Amino acid sequence: MLEVAIIGVGWAGSKSCTPDLSFQEMVYEAAVKAYADANVNPQVDVDAFISADEDYWAGYSIFEEYVPDQLGAVLKPTWHITGDGLHALINAYMMIRSNLFEVVVVESHSKASDILSYAGIIQHATDPVYVKPLGGHPFYIAGLEMRRYLYETGVSEEQCAQVVVKNKRNAIFNPNAAYPAELTVEDVLNSPYVFSPLKALEVSSTAEGAIVMVLASGDVARRLTDVPIWVRGVGWAIDTPNLDGRDWGRAVYVEVAADMAYKMAGITNPRRQIHVAEVDDKFSYKELQHVEALRLCTRGEAGELLEAGSFYVNGELPVNPSGGCLGVGNLLEACGLSRALEVVLQLRGQAQGRQVEDAKVGVAQTWRGIPTTSGAVVVLSTEG
Amino acid sequence: MFEKLTRVTDVKHEIGDMAVVYRYTAGIAGERFFLEIKENARFIGTQCVKCNVTYVPPRIYCERCFENIENAWVDVGKRGVVHTYSVAYIDENGKRLDKPIVWAFIRIANGGLIHMIDEVDPKDVKIGMVVEPAFKDKVERIGSITDIKYFKPAS
Numbered sequence: 001m002l003e004v005a006i007i008g009v010g011w012a013g014s015k016s017c018t019p020d021l022s023f024q025e026m027v028y029e030a031a032v033k034a035y036a037d038a039n040v041n042p043q044v045d046v047d048a049f050i051s052a053d054e055d056y057w058a059g060y061s062i063f064e065e066y067v068p069d070q071l072g073a074v075l076k077p078t079w080h081i082t083g084d085g086l087h088a089l090i091n092a093y094m095m096i097r098s099n100l101f102e103v104v105v106v107e108s109h110s111k112a113s114d115i116l117s118y119a120g121i122i123q124h125a126t127d128p129v130y131v132k133p134l135g136g137h138p139f140y141i142a143g144l145e146m147r148r149y150l151y152e153t154g155v156s157e158e159q160c161a162q163v164v165v166k167n168k169r170n171a172i173f174n175p176n177a178a179y180p181a182e183l184t185v186e187d188v189l190n191s192p193y194v195f196s197p198l199k200a201l202e203v204s205s206t207a208e209g210a211i212v213m214v215l216a217s218g219d220v221a222r223r224l225t226d227v228p229i230w231v232r233g234v235g236w237a238i239d240t241p242n243l244d245g246r247d248w249g250r251a252v253y254v255e256v257a258a259d260m261a262y263k264m265a266g267i268t269n270p271r272r273q274i275h276v277a278e279v280d281d282k283f284s285y286k287e288l289q290h291v292e293a294l295r296l297c298t299r300g301e302a303g304e305l306l307e308a309g310s311f312y313v314n315g316e317l318p319v320n321p322s323g324g325c326l327g328v329g330n331l332l333e334a335c336g337l338s339r340a341l342e343v344v345l346q347l348r349g350q351a352q353g354r355q356v357e358d359a360k361v362g363v364a365q366t367w368r369g370i371p372t373t374s375g376a377v378v379v380l381s382t383e384g
Numbered sequence: 385m386f387e388k389l390t391r392v393t394d395v396k397h398e399i400g401d402m403a404v405v406y407r408y409t410a411g412i413a414g415e416r417f418f419l420e421i422k423e424n425a426r427f428i429g430t431q432c433v434k435c436n437v438t439y440v441p442p443r444i445y446c447e448r449c450f451e452n453i454e455n456a457w458v459d460v461g462k463r464g465v466v467h468t469y470s471v472a473y474i475d476e477n478g479k480r481l482d483k484p485i486v487w488a489f490i491r492i493a494n495g496g497l498i499h500m501i502d503e504v505d506p507k508d509v510k511i512g513m514v515v516e517p518a519f520k521d522k523v524e525r526i527g528s529i530t531d532i533k534y535f536k537p538a539s
Binding site for chain 1: 389394395400406408414439440447469475476478485488489495498499500511530
């Protein structure tokens with residue numbers, strides 16, 4: 001079977017805001033680092049490039065026009081997908097598995113502070129006939145999800161608050177995180193309700209940054225690097241877009257995506273076989289819901305395991321040692337690559353002050369945020 | 385060059401916007417759903433007999449088995465059950481609302497509607513509460529989700 005590895009990673013940010021840099025300059029910084037890390041020349045060694053973004057976030061119509069130059073990809077096979085960076089990574093994996101390409105680069109970024117109508121874009125993503133005419137900040141949908149999740153599982157508001165405490169504390173040890181903080185559960189619980197039961201500190205803040213990764217076939221990977229991180233399984237799914245038909249308490253899209261990725265990776269007991277997990281936590285409760293959907297514990301168990309310390313960096317199953325979206329920042333469509341980047345650094349043993357011991361297999365999961373039910377899962381390993 | 389920069393807006397930037405206006409077609413199913421609201425102040429759905437599922441709002445196809453169900457209309461009554469709810473304290477511009485809005489997903493048959501809940505103290509809203517729509521007067525109804533002012537506890 002054709003093997004695929006991540007052989008280089010580079011990033012710029014994450015920062016709460018980057019007033020001096022255009023998005024192209026951020027991407028260029030990340031790309032230069034990734035090519036140096038992978039020991040490749042983009043104009044000679046890279047066969048194809050994929051970028052992931054959403055036109056509304058980018059602020060350009062037909063954004064793919066603006067992808068090539070800052071990646072060294074002018075007049076090379078390049079495309080742009082509307083999706084999370086993890087979807088781009090999955091596309092690169094498939095291109096290499098097809099045996100038509102040996103080295104493929106993926107890129108995603110966020111220039112969130114340029115977006116002056118953030119809530120409006122999300123509102124514009126809700127159903128224009130049945131939902132949008134009602135108005136309101138669309139994050140009420142997160143409040144609806146959280147209420148139902150707590151109701152069905154018995155997970156508590158305190159446990160959700162502890163996700164924020166853990167992730168912002170982890171971010172203190174991540175120099176690439178925009179929102180590190182030392183908080184208490186009381187601090188989070190005392191922050192004002194925004195969309196009850198969701199509180200202000202439980203909503204990740206947007207941040208800016210760019211992430212570039214170089215993927216290669218097994219032969220090329222072994223030639224270019226001593227620390228290839230192998231892509232062992234990929235999966236993705238989207239539930240119905242209709243708010244009347246989705247499951248309000250469960251992240252079924254992640255359950256399906258995880259099953260697909262685990263089957264490919266030969267993972268039958270995720271809790272035992274996975275050593276580190278980076279999961280989407282755009283809102284506090286999402287981390288717990290996603291951990292359960294990834295079958296890293298049983299449904300309703302995530303809150304107790306968090307309280308018992310299992311999800312901390314030195315726990316039985318570290319979750320979001322990077323700090324997640326709550327600590328690193330919500331990088332919009334670059335969130336998935338931010339999760340994958342941390343797993344790569346952890347598996348390489350390069351996570352410095354937040355290194356998980358003996359991490360050999362990790363999972364990265366993303367979710368495209370409110371109002372979507374779009375998720376993706378990638379299993380990475382030090383073993384080919 | 386930027387050492388003494390203290391305001392983001394001090395760096396060179398351009399403000400750009402674009403007026404985007406669309407016309408969203410409700411479709412066969414949506415047309416009939418909203419006509420029933422407008423004319424008769426009631427909800428109808430479509431039923432997939434094979435999956436034993438009733439869609440509210442209606443669809444002309446079953447998203448579970450993909451069968452065409454455009455002739456399987458059913459009256460689903462007016463009442464619904466609060467499946468989940470959230471009290472919004474800020475508006476779409478991030479400003480604190482003077483009066484918080486109770487949002488809910490109201491289960492009707494196997495589907496349901498997103499809407500607001502009123503005529504009840506937010507503290508008294510519960511999952512499982514039976515609610516009914518407060519429609520606008522017939523002359524004001526245009527065939528829109530906004531023909532429902534909000535839902536309220538069922539009488």
